[in-house]
Amino acid sequence: MASVTVSHVNKSFGEFRALDDVSIEFADGGFYALLGPSGSGKTTLLRQIAGFSFPDSGEILIGGEAVESLPVEKRNIGMMFQNYALFPNMSVFDNVAFGLMVRSTPRHEIKARVGEALELVRLSGYDERKPHQLSGGQRQRVALARAIVFRPRVLLLDEPLSALDKALRLGMQVELKRIQREVGITTIFVTHDQEEALTLSDKVGVLKDGKLLQEGPPRELYERPATAFAATFLGDANLFEGHVEEGELALSDGTRLRATAPLAGVGKATCAVRPEKMAIAEKGEPLRADHNHLEAELQEIIFAGNSLSYLLRRGDIHLRVFAQNRATAELQPGQRVRLTWRVADTIPVEA
Amino acid sequence: MAVSDTERSPTRRRQPSNAKSIVGLTGPAYLWLIVTILLPLAAMLYFSFLSDVPLPGRDWQVTLSNYAAFFQEDFYRTLMLRSLRLGFEVALWCFLIGFPCAYVLAKTIKGRWREALFLMVIIPFWSNALIRVFSWTMVLRGNGMLERLLDWLIPGFGSLNLMFTYEAVVIGLVHSYLPYMILTCYISLSTIDDDLIDAARSMGAGRLTVLRRIILPLSMPGIVAGAVLIFVPVIGSFMEPRILGGREGTFLGTVIEDQFTSVFNWPLGAALSFILLACVLIIFAIFQPILRRAS
Numbered sequence A: 001m002a003s004v005t006v007s008h009v010n011k012s013f014g015e016f017r018a019l020d021d022v023s024i025e026f027a028d029g030g031f032y033a034l035l036g037p038s039g040s041g042k043t044t045l046l047r048q049i050a051g052f053s054f055p056d057s058g059e060i061l062i063g064g065e066a067v068e069s070l071p072v073e074k075r076n077i078g079m080m081f082q083n084y085a086l087f088p089n090m091s092v093f094d095n096v097a098f099g100l101m102v103r104s105t106p107r108h109e110i111k112a113r114v115g116e117a118l119e120l121v122r123l124s125g126y127d128e129r130k131p132h133q134l135s136g137g138q139r140q141r142v143a144l145a146r147a148i149v150f151r152p153r154v155l156l157l158d159e160p161l162s163a164l165d166k167a168l169r170l171g172m173q174v175e176l177k178r179i180q181r182e183v184g185i186t187t188i189f190v191t192h193d194q195e196e197a198l199t200l201s202d203k204v205g206v207l208k209d210g211k212l213l214q215e216g217p218p219r220e221l222y223e224r225p226a227t228a229f230a231a232t233f234l235g236d237a238n239l240f241e242g243h244v245e246e247g248e249l250a251l252s253d254g255t256r257l258r259a260t261a262p263l264a265g266v267g268k269a270t271c272a273v274r275p276e277k278m279a280i281a282e283k284g285e286p287l288r289a290d291h292n293h294l295e296a297e298l299q300e301i302i303f304a305g306n307s308l309s310y311l312l313r314r315g316d317i318h319l320r321v322f323a324q325n326r327a328t329a330e331l332q333p334g335q336r337v338r339l340t341w342r343v344a345d346t347i348p349v350e351a
Numbered sequence B: 001m002a003v004s005d006t007e008r009s010p011t012r013r014r015q016p017s018n019a020k021s022i023v024g025l026t027g028p029a030y031l032w033l034i035v036t037i038l039l040p041l042a043a044m045l046y047f048s049f050l051s052d053v054p055l056p057g058r059d060w061q062v063t064l065s066n067y068a069a070f071f072q073e074d075f076y077r078t079l080m081l082r083s084l085r086l087g088f089e090v091a092l093w094c095f096l097i098g099f100p101c102a103y104v105l106a107k108t109i110k111g112r113w114r115e116a117l118f119l120m121v122i123i124p125f126w127s128n129a130l131i132r133v134f135s136w137t138m139v140l141r142g143n144g145m146l147e148r149l150l151d152w153l154i155p156g157f158g159s160l161n162l163m164f165t166y167e168a169v170v171i172g173l174v175h176s177y178l179p180y181m182i183l184t185c186y187i188s189l190s191t192i193d194d195d196l197i198d199a200a201r202s203m204g205a206g207r208l209t210v211l212r213r214i215i216l217p218l219s220m221p222g223i224v225a226g227a228v229l230i231f232v233p234v235i236g237s238f239m240e241p242r243i244l245g246g247r248e249g250t251f252l253g254t255v256i257e258d259q260f261t262s263v264f265n266w267p268l269g270a271a272l273s274f275i276l277l278a279c280v281l282i283i284f285a286i287f288q289p290i291l292r293r294a295s
């Protein structure tokens, strides 16, 4: 097990800048998610860490040791591929044994450790099967067993669950987390699925256009996104654009909104509010001092069983509000309502 | 059950026309094969049991002496071994040269360069075989292009005397049949997912291990197909051995050709051909388990 440090890594493909001065620290034994839309450079970053390709500049340390000049086969990392990449000509046993065989492990030890690894992923007894005789979820488990059996220093996963259907994916998420905890291996996990990133990891890094926008624990990232992009990519967000007046956000129609802290500076500013933090005030409810208030027109109510989404409009601002299905008042589309949410839930973000 | 389902279904009445279309589509091909291959082959088999060419004015009867000749005279057995050895050697050289070439084409080069290099592999196919072989004589003969090139690179190199040797025959045949190996290996190699190679490397496998454990096993169908496609025609070949081998170029193929064209002993030629065919079949039967596992 080891920590991984990426510092000031740049990588270009021709004119195209795939990684732009990325610095990120993965602590020993942690479970990290690299989250970003398709084409944001997640795979490229993972391949630099793995050693399939080398950065144009910058440093990569694994366990404190500089590895820029080591090719992948010397880095002692485990990697799991999106399409499993199991060797079709080998049995499950031989697939898992491959990393040990390469390291000239004695035969009886290979047998014992492959057995352990298959038990860990709950595939004991499947030794003699060929990959084509397994289901998608089982192949996934073989791929995982194969990547950790030789006790690599780091486990790298490139969108490992995206090929599975939803039910299987949720099951595998739980398994992955359990196995990671049992083995205690530093894990770097690439995904474009924000929910997966939030539920699985101790820490999330958000990538966009080859830049690391923000990193932090999932909760912090969700509650305090630093940019409008992070706010909308990780979950839903209502964005309010305006300019700073006396530390408050003044919308174009003059309405003032207060944020977590008085806004600094002058000129344009943006604030984000999570849809589930907003509520539609009931008639006659008193205005509370620590809340922001905003009148809007209710346009549509989307019913989803246990929850409701309200779509609202105020001028040219479109808003969403999520609510539990506990509605006491009957609301109708077209009605004007008052929205209310805590000042502490109004997050200033970079546009 | 599926069978009774289709019997009850309204499409049942269409089935005869389905069978008809199968016959209609495959019939011409099979008819053509029967007329052009099976009939002449049957005629040859018949010839091989005759004592002389069955022409009017000739005295001929049914005999086994043509086959007996092969087993009585060491000469033919030596020739058979020589031809088999030639087949193995040419296939081996084609593999040694063609496989790395196919690997580079399939895995290293991308885009337009790949097409260009591919064309260079295939172009020899388009030129006349006789011209190809004769151009080798200009390269290989004493004081030919090869010797002059070597002399120019290494002054005082001396002479090679490659022309009219066994090696010259191998060179000519490898050149003729190399594209088969490259094409079959290329097809096999390009179906290997690059992620498999990356996965093996991530587990610590060096290039040699990746080659031995992943790439070679997975491209075995192509290698075997290429080897078979080369081996069979090479052991019966006569043009390259004759032109490039001279007196050293006596193989079973050239002897058979002699029987048909100059000695005019068709029955012996036919018998030797069938012995050669039997030999090929026996070899494939012996290697059957390996061949089946490979593909």
Ligand SMILES: Nc1ncnc2c1ncn2[C@@H]1O[C@H](COP(=O)(O)OP(=O)(O)O)[C@@H](O)[C@H]1O
Binding pocket: A013, A016, A018, A036, A037, A038, A039, A040, A041, A042, A043, A044, A045
């Ligand atoms: N080998 C390469 N050559 C050229 N461009 C590449 C190469 N690899 C990746 N890219 C480009 O770099 C960008 C980031 O790619 P990637 O890291 O695969 O994104 P992600 O995994 O986040 O979807 C993409 O725009 C992609 O086209």
Ligand SMILES: [Mg+2]
Binding pocket: A042, A043, A044
């Ligand atoms: Mg990717």
